[in-house]
Amino acid sequence: xxxxxxxxxxxxxxxxxxxxxxxxxxxxxxxxxxxxxxxxxxxxxxxxxxxxxxxxxxxxxxxxxxxxxxxxxxxxxxxxxxxxxxxxxxxxxxxxxxxxxxxxxxxxxxxxxxxxxxxxxxxxxxxxxxxxxxxxxxxxxxxxxxxxxxxxxxxxxxxxxxxxxxxxxxxxxxxxxxxxxxxxxxxxxxxxxxxxxxxxxxxxxxxxxxxxxxxxxxxxxxxxxxxxxxxxxxxxxxxxxxxxxxxxxxxxxxxxxxxxxxxxxxxxxxxxxxxxxxxxxxxxxxxxxxxxxxxxxxxxxxxxxxxxxxxxxxxxxxxxxxxxxxxxxxxxxxxxxxxxxxxxxxxxxxxxxxxxxxxxxxxxxxxxxxxxxxxxxxxxxxxxxxx
Numbered sequence: 001x002x003x004x005x006x007x008x009x010x011x012x013x014x015x016x017x018x019x020x021x022x023x024x025x026x027x028x029x030x031x032x033x034x035x036x037x038x039x040x041x042x043x044x045x046x047x048x049x050x051x052x053x054x055x056x057x058x059x060x061x062x063x064x065x066x067x068x069x070x071x072x073x074x075x076x077x078x079x080x081x082x083x084x085x086x087x088x089x090x091x092x093x094x095x096x097x098x099x100x101x102x103x104x105x106x107x108x109x110x111x112x113x114x115x116x117x118x119x120x121x122x123x124x125x126x127x128x129x130x131x132x133x134x135x136x137x138x139x140x141x142x143x144x145x146x147x148x149x150x151x152x153x154x155x156x157x158x159x160x161x162x163x164x165x166x167x168x169x170x171x172x173x174x175x176x177x178x179x180x181x182x183x184x185x186x187x188x189x190x191x192x193x194x195x196x197x198x199x200x201x202x203x204x205x206x207x208x209x210x211x212x213x214x215x216x217x218x219x220x221x222x223x224x225x226x227x228x229x230x231x232x233x234x235x236x237x238x239x240x241x242x243x244x245x246x247x248x249x250x251x252x253x254x255x256x257x258x259x260x261x262x263x264x265x266x267x268x269x270x271x272x273x274x275x276x277x278x279x280x281x282x283x284x285x286x287x288x289x290x291x292x293x294x295x296x297x298x299x300x301x302x303x304x305x306x307x308x309x310x311x312x313x314x315x316x317x318x319x320x321x322x323x324x325x326x327x328x329x330x331x332x333x334x335x336x337x338x339x340x341x342x343x344x345x346x347x348x349x350x351x352x353x354x355x356x357x358x359x360x361x362x363x364x365x366x367x368x369x370x371x372x373x374x375x376x377x378x379x380x381x382x383x384x385x386x387x
């Protein structure tokens with residue numbers, strides 16, 4: 001395998017039908033990822049998609065996940081176990097698709113040729129979506145196109161800002177892998193994974209794009225598409241240049257009920273790779289007081305984001321907040337009656353200033369305060385409550 005880092009290309013003077021054919025045939029590209037490790041812990045959050053007591057699927061999200069895109073060769077190669085391309089390892093030129101000859105006389109190939117598998121590596125915000133029920137290839141291909149278009153529509157993204165691939169591959173679509181393709185990322189996948197109603201809003205947008213009424217599921221294609229009514233799919237809904245290999249699989253009518261279920265679902269996010277209930281149990285066991293346990297239960301019952309850590313030591317400020325949101329550098333303090341003392345208030349203020357100076361956000365919850373009112377002031381930390 002050869003990692004591609006620096007490449008040089010030649011400008012094509014004209015575009016021919018060969019370019020369209022090359023896009024249609026395509027490469028056999030495999031995508032894989034690894035979520036980052038922070039302090040020896042997997043930096044990935046897990047969320048369950050539920051409707052009542054019924055589980056629809058599982059989301060996993062991570063910032064700056066490592067992504068590999070591996071090109072195994074042309075899709076239409078005769079020997080599917082023959083991977084890679086011929087590379088002139090002396091001069092750095094690639095051989096032609098048909099054979100390793102010197103068709104370009106300006107850049108002749110040397111005798112040092114080797115079969116290699118090229119790949120690229122990058123770090124992007126990434127999210128996987130795995131459905132509780134196994135769906136066939138046609139349904140998964142349609143869901144892939146619909147959810148991608150739904151996210152783009154809801155968050156006003158350009159097509160090249162979001163990418164999605166089936167995993168482990170097009171022939172075996174077990175889950176959908178989304179990643180923010182634009183440099184820096186737009187941060188939308190984190191919202192989809194962590195906000196209770198975000199995926200439901202995406203599903204409603206996808207239903208509208210597929211010419212269905214989100215409430216009733218009625219097919220609106222004849223009214224929306226005019227004389228040329230949309231049957232399986234059209235370029236006004238799910239078809240686009242980038243998903244040409246899937247055009248024969250996409251059928252919007254196969255996913256109506258799945259999208260309607262998602263439109264009524266709630267996303268229950270955890271702050272770690274474990275399930276939400278398991279993560280809550282881990283946090284509760286680390287609490288020092290019943291007041292802290294009650295605060296956690298308040299978040300859990302309201303389907304809000306749970307902290308990533310309990311009793312987390314911030315060495316730079318020599319303080320140990322009751323809870324900590326690692327992704328947001330936010331320290332949480334649950335103040336019992338002992339903090340009503342004047343000296344305790346002064347000490348707490350010093351801690352708050354030290355944290356602020358070190359780049360942390362600190363939020364205090366007084367034992368007599370309306371905790372949900374405080375939470376509603378910081379939806380970017382705790383997530384928004386569903387109306």
